Amino acid sequence: MCVAQPLFDLFAVTAPGCETSCVAELDALGLPAVAEHGGVAFRGELADIYRANLWLRSASRILVRFAEIRACSFPELFQKSVRLPWGRFLRSQTPLEIRAVCRRSRLMHTGRIAETLTAAISRALGGNREPAGAQGPAQRVLVRFEDDRALISIDSSGELLHRRGYRLEQGAAPLRETLAAALLGEVGWQPHLPLWDPMCGSGTLLIEAAHLACRRAPGLQRTFAFEHWPRFRAGRWQVLRQQAMAAMTHPSALLLHGSELDPDLLAVAGRNAERAGVAEYLALRAGDFRHLSVPTGPGILLCNPPYGQRIGESHNLAAFFAEFGRFLRTRAVGWRGGFLLPDSGLARATGLNLRAGPVFAHGGLSVPLYLFSIS
Known part of the structure; x- marks a missing residue:
């Protein structure tokens, strides 16, 4: 007889544009989801968290929405928090990292909120709580106060999910792996189609495409916070990893084709691809893409072209993007795809018939994806 597993309210945190x-x-994992501000809400069992x-590929971290309580004073916050079932996710000696944000609430001192929750958890579980930075990985607890209601979430991921384990070297303004994966989805790339990044930098777009084509789970090379939970099922996790492999x-x-003007940066892309186990699938060439064969x-052509400080403010950016557009119209007939660019004027300078796609967060900027098709 199968025992029904408890369902958890879960939230996949994403960067803007990746929802x-x-x-x-x-x-695709069989988990219906709804996009919300800051990410995607869904429900699942413990194995679904794993x-x-x-x-x-496009989420930054997975949270368990642990509890929601109303508190208008610190004693009330303590009394309600101490009764929560912390033992499901925390051991008595696990170091804690509590982060709080507040809006329109009587409790606005985030430091004292963290201190109050730490005291409540210590009372609930016993033992002396270790602060973040103590021996062993810290368990992150996130608290969002809004209108005197606190949503308390437990982080199941640990390090951000874009840290796949292969990008140990990078250039200026590199794409995060999560953003690269989302971009591939937005342009509709499929493994049977050639992919070309003419300004590939440290190679993240191409490496993420190779992982997607190889059906390589992005979390295979790393560890997660849930592995330290009291109810962690090591056997189930091992089965899921074996199934993924x-x-x-x-x-x-x-x-998968890439070119890069800077030979040292192209070498970085090659080493990243080696660490990612996909170097055999990438054709990388050094040089200015305008002088290389298509x-x-x-x-699909997809890239994160240089702009602003990435190539120096003294450059004539409008001229560069006008030449980029001419190159595509004359040399890339039949190709389609997109590029990231925060300046609509520079996008217009390409002279391409562009369609604005989603707006992503990249390098501290809001950057639209411009889509095109060369006919």
Whole structure:
């Protein structure tokens, strides 16, 4: 007889613009989801928490929405918090990192909120709580106060999920892996199509595409906060990892092309690809893409072109993007795709028939994805 597993209210935190991709990924895992401000809400069992951390490419972290309480004073916050079932997720000696944000609430001192919750957890579980930075990984607890109601969440991920373990070197303004994965979804790239990044930098777009084509779970090379929970099921986690490794494929005709003007940065891309286990699938060339042959296609062109401080303010950016547009119109007929660019004037300078896609957070800026098709 199967025993029903408890369902948890879960939240996949995403960077702005990545929500649609995250909803699609969760749907593919059989977990219906709804986009909300700051991410995607869904429900799942304990094993689904493991699967989401293992497989989601566009999420930044997975939270368990642990409790919601109303508190207008610190004694009330303590009394209500101490009765919560902290033992499901915390051991008595686990170091804590409590982060709080507040809006329109009588309790606005985030430091004292953290101190009150730490005291409540210590009373509930016994033992002396260790602060973040003490020996062993800290368990992050997030508290969001709004209109005197506190939403308390437990982080199941630990380090941010974009830290896949391969990008140990990078150039200026690199794409996060989560953003690269979302961009691939937005342009509709599929493994049977050639992919071309003419300004590939440290190679993140191409590496994420290779992982997607190989069905490589992005969380295979790292550890997670949930592995330290009292009710962690090591056997179930091992089965999920083994299933993920068995699902990996080795495409024989994957066409992933990248070029980079800076040979040192191109070497970084090669080393990142080696660490990611996908170097065999990438065709990397040093040089100015305008002077290189266009890859066999047509296919998808996707890039994060240099702008602003990335290439120096003294450069004539409008001229650069005008030349970029001319290059695509004359040399890349039949290709489609997109590029990130925060300046609509520079986008217009390309002379391409562009459609504005989602707006992403990148490098501290709100950056639209501009989509095009060269006919």
